[in-house]
Amino acid sequence: MDTPRDLVQRITANIETVIRGQKRAIRLLIAAFVANGHALLEDVPGTGKTTLAKALTRSVDAAFKRIQFTPDLLPSDILGVSIFDQQTRGFRFHQGPIFTNILLADEINRASPRTQSALLEAMAERQVSVDGQLYPLEAPFFVIGTQNPIESAGTYPLPEAQMDRFAVQFSLGYVTPREEVAILSDQGKGHPLDTLDQCAALDDIRRLQAAAADIRISDELKRYIVDLTGATRAAPGVVMGASPRASLALMLISRSLAMFDGRDFVTPDHIQEAAVPVVAHRLVLDPQARFSGRSARDVVNEILDSLPVPA
Numbered sequence: 348m349d350t351p352r353d354l355v356q357r358i359t360a361n362i363e364t365v366i367r368g369q370k371r372a373i374r375l376l377i378a379a380f381v382a383n384g385h386a387l388l389e390d391v392p393g394t395g396k397t398t399l400a401k402a403l404t405r406s407v408d409a410a411f412k413r414i415q416f417t418p419d420l421l422p423s424d425i426l427g428v429s430i431f432d433q434q435t436r437g438f439r440f441h442q443g444p445i446f447t448n449i450l451l452a453d454e455i456n457r458a459s460p461r462t463q464s465a466l467l468e469a470m471a472e473r474q475v476s477v478d479g480q481l482y483p484l485e486a487p488f489f490v491i492g493t494q495n496p497i498e499s500a501g502t503y504p505l506p507e508a509q510m511d512r513f514a515v516q517f518s519l520g521y522v523t524p525r526e527e528v529a530i531l532s533d534q535g536k537g538h539p540l541d542t543l544d545q546c547a548a549l550d551d552i553r554r555l556q557a558a559a560a561d562i563r564i565s566d567e568l569k570r571y572i573v574d575l576t577g578a579t580r581a582a583p584g585v586v587m588g589a590s591p592r593a594s595l596a597l598m599l600i601s602r603s604l605a606m607f608d609g610r611d612f613v614t615p616d617h618i619q620e621a622a623v624p625v626v627a628h629r630l631v632l633d634p635q636a637r638f639s640g641r642s643a644r645d646v647v648n649e650i651l652d653s654l655p656v657p658a
Contacts, residue, residue, distance in 0.1 A: 351558040352609045354551055355381075358406050361546045365402040365539045366395055368526035372519045374607065375624055376403060376491070381555045381606070382599035384514025385470055385490040387455075387505075387628065394519045396493040398540065400451045405543045407552060409487075412444035413451040416458040422465035429478050440477060445469055448487055448549065455492040456502045463509055466490065470512040487552055507587065507631060514596040515621075516628035555606070562602040564613040567657040572597050572618060576626060578650045584636030585646060589629045597625045615656045623647050 349357070355377060362373050372388075376399060379386040388396040404411040414425060427443035444450065445466075455463065469475055470490055475482045492513065494505070510516070522530070533539050572594050580588030601617040608617075623644050630643040 350609075351555055351606050354547060354555060355607050357546050358403075361406045361543065362399070362402040365533075365543055366399050367529050367533070368522035369395065369399065369519050372399060372517060374604070375515050375517050375600075375621075376400075378600050378603035378607065378621070379515045380487070380489050380552065381559050381603045382514060382596070383487060383489075383556055384596055384599060385492070385512060387492045387494070387510075387513040387516040388519065389494050389496050389516060390518040390520065391497055392495055394521065396519060397451070397453055399519065400449075400491040400493065401540055402543060403491075404449045404451070405540065406546050407449070408545045408548045409448035409552070410485075411449045411451070412447040413453060414444050416452060416454050416456070416462070418457060418459060420458045420462050422462055425462065425465045426469075426475050426477055438478070440480070440482070442482070445475060446482070446484060448485060449489045449491065452490055452492040454494060456494040456505055458503065460503055460506060463503070463505060467508060467512065487549075487556065507629075510628050511590060511592055513628065514600060515624040517624045559599070559603045559606045562605050562611060562613060564598060564602065565657075568601075568613055568615065568618060569598065571615065571654070571657050572601075575618070575622060575647075575650055575654060578654065579626060579630055579646060582646050582650065584632050584641055585630055586633050587629075587631035589626045593626050593629050597621055600625055619651055622651055 358377060359373055363370070366373060376386050380403070388399065390396055414420070423443065425443050425445050427441050427446070429438040429440050431437070432439045452466070469484060469488070473484045473486065473488050475484065576589040576591075576594045576597065579585055582588065597618060600621040601613045604617040604620060605611075605613045627643040627647045630646060632641065632643060632646070
């Protein structure tokens with residue numbers, strides 16, 4: 348049987364046949380999946396956000412659904428709806444696309460806040476409430492959201508409660524010219540997604556999740572995480588700092604990264620690697636800080652530079 352590290356490397360190598368030059372993005376996406384969190388990919392159009400999500404889903408033998416978020420999308424389009432059955436003379440619930448293992452919420456900021464809120468319970472509690480009934484979601488349940496940070500017409504900024512439910516947020520960025528040439532060559536006769544084979548079963552993902560939960564983290568590093576997130580609440584220019592949910596997500600993502608590296612314990616390097624993708628998107632800066640060009644990433648990096656690292 349493959350070790351957890353071998354399994355992760357196999358999934359990564361499979362995705363890299365489609366996504367060129369994005370090792371960090373692939374690592375963070377798989378880390379969020381293994382940590383039982385959710386991921387928000389934010390970047391300009393054409394950088395491969397949706398392709399990365401599809402490459403992961405085609406690498407794993409898991410149920411997959413995609414929802415294209417639009418302004419007229421309704422909560423029932425996501426959750427499902429109860430329909431009256433003439434034969435049984437009662438209502439029967441028809442499940443929506445949220446009942447899956449991996450859900451791609453494409454251009455998530457194009458839906459209204461009311462529709463976005465339909466995801467809150469599912470992302471936090473792995474269940475759906477419809478007409479007073481609770482419907483549990485099969486594990487694992489993983490939401491990949493994508494959004495364009497530049498375009499504002501016809502979009503609705505994600506509320507803080509929604510942002511806080513994403514374990515990580517990151518961008519892909521542009522690849523090097525050499526890698527972009529390789530992308531052109533890869534798609535000369537078709538898209539490599541069309542020939543991508545599955546390389547892991549759903550039980551493999553559950554095994555990775557169990558292995559990540561066994562990764563040790565010392566009390567000193569737990570305190571390091573708490574001090575890091577706590578410092579965001581008192582940082583200049585920050586209106587709302589990171590919540591305890593951010594501390595928990597930072598620990599879980601750090602465990603996944605340690606497992607990927609073949610370690611059985613978390614190191615400060617793993618926490619520092621995960622800090623910006625896990626914490627920055629949860630911060631709310633005051634207008635003066637934003638207008639001066641300061642970003643949430645800057646705040647987290649400044650805290651990392653000033654915080655003593657446990658020996």
